[in-house]
Amino acid sequence: MSVVSNITVKVPGTTANLGPGFDCIGAALKLYNEFNFTTLDAGGLIIQASGIEAAKVQTDETNLLYQAFVKLYQHIKKTPPGIKIEIKLGVPLARGLGSSATAIVGGLVGANYLAGSPLSELEVMELAIAMEGHPDNVVPALLGGCRLAATSSTGWEICDIPWHRDIVPVIAIPNFELSTAEARRVLPTEISRRDAIFNISHLGLLLRGLATNREEWLKAALQDKLHQPYRQTLIAGYESVNEAAINAGAYGMVISGAGPTLLALVDITKAKSVETAMTNAWMAKRINSIVRSLRLDTQGAVIL
Ligand SMILES: Nc1ncnc2c1ncn2[C@@H]1O[C@H](COP(=O)(O)OP(=O)(O)O)[C@@H](O)[C@H]1O
C-alpha cells in the first residue's frame, strides 16, 4: 500500500444559528479555506499562511488547525508525523463565518486521510463537534448544505434542511472582529419558558419558510430570544443595517454565527438592492464592510 504524504483539503465557511436555531442549525457557504498538508520525514512543524488576514494566523503549536490534526492522531493512539501546513485563507477570522470550524474540520480531515482513513465521516464529525463545543458550524463545514443537528441517545442525528433556490443569503462582513468566546460570554445560562417556546415555534417556521420561500413565514421566522438580543450591542451599527436591509426588501436580518457579520435572507430579485442598502448603512456609521450575496456550498469538506 502506498503511503500518501501530501494532500489538500478545501473547507467551506458557514453561517450558524440563522436566527432562532442557536447552536443547532447552520449552512455552508461558497467561501473557502484551503489547507495543504505535506509530511516531513525529518519531523517538526512548519505552518505558512496566505490570503485574507493571513498575518493573524498562529504559526506554532497553538494553531487550531494543527491542534485538530494532533487530536485525530491522539484519538487513534498514534504519533502525528512531522508536518508542513500551508493555509490559503478565504474565510475572514473571528467574523461569525466559521473560520474556527474550517480549521477544526480541515485539521481532522487532513490527518484522517494521511493516517489511512481509520475514522469514518461520522467519527470525524463527532470529534469536530467535541472540539468546537457545538455542532452548528462544524457539521455544515464537513457535510455541506444546510444542516440541523440534534442529540440522540447514541450521539447525533443530522438532517439536511431543504433550502429554496430563490432564497439568497446576503452576507455583510464588517472590518472589525468579535471572538465567538466573547460573544458567548454575554449569553444567559438560563432562559424562561416563554423564550423557549418563542424559539421552538420560530425555528419550526424557519424550516418551512426555507423550504417554500413563503414570504410571510420567513418575515416572522428570523426572530430569536436566545442570543441575538444579548449580542446586538456588541455589533456597532446593528440597528441601522437591520433597518436598511428590511427597507430594501429583505425578509429579515440575523447575526451570522456569533457575529459580527450580519446576514439578510432575501428573495433573489432583491439581492442587489439589499447588498447596497447594507453597505451604505454601515458606511454611514464609518464602518467599512464587504457585502456579498453567497450561495450555499453543497459539498462540504473535500480532498482536492
Ligand atoms: N485557518 C485557521 N488556522 C488556524 N487557526 C484558525 C484558522 N481560522 C480560525 N482560526 C482560529 O480561530 C479563531 C477565530 O475563531 P472564532 O472566534 O470562533 O471565530 P469564527 O466565527 O471565525 O469561527 C482565530 O482567532 C484563530 O485562532
Ligand SMILES: N[C@@H](CCOP(=O)(O)O)C(=O)O
Ligand atoms: N452557535 C454558535 C456559532 C458560532 O459560530 P462562529 O461562526 O461564530 O464560530 C454561537 O452562536 O456561538
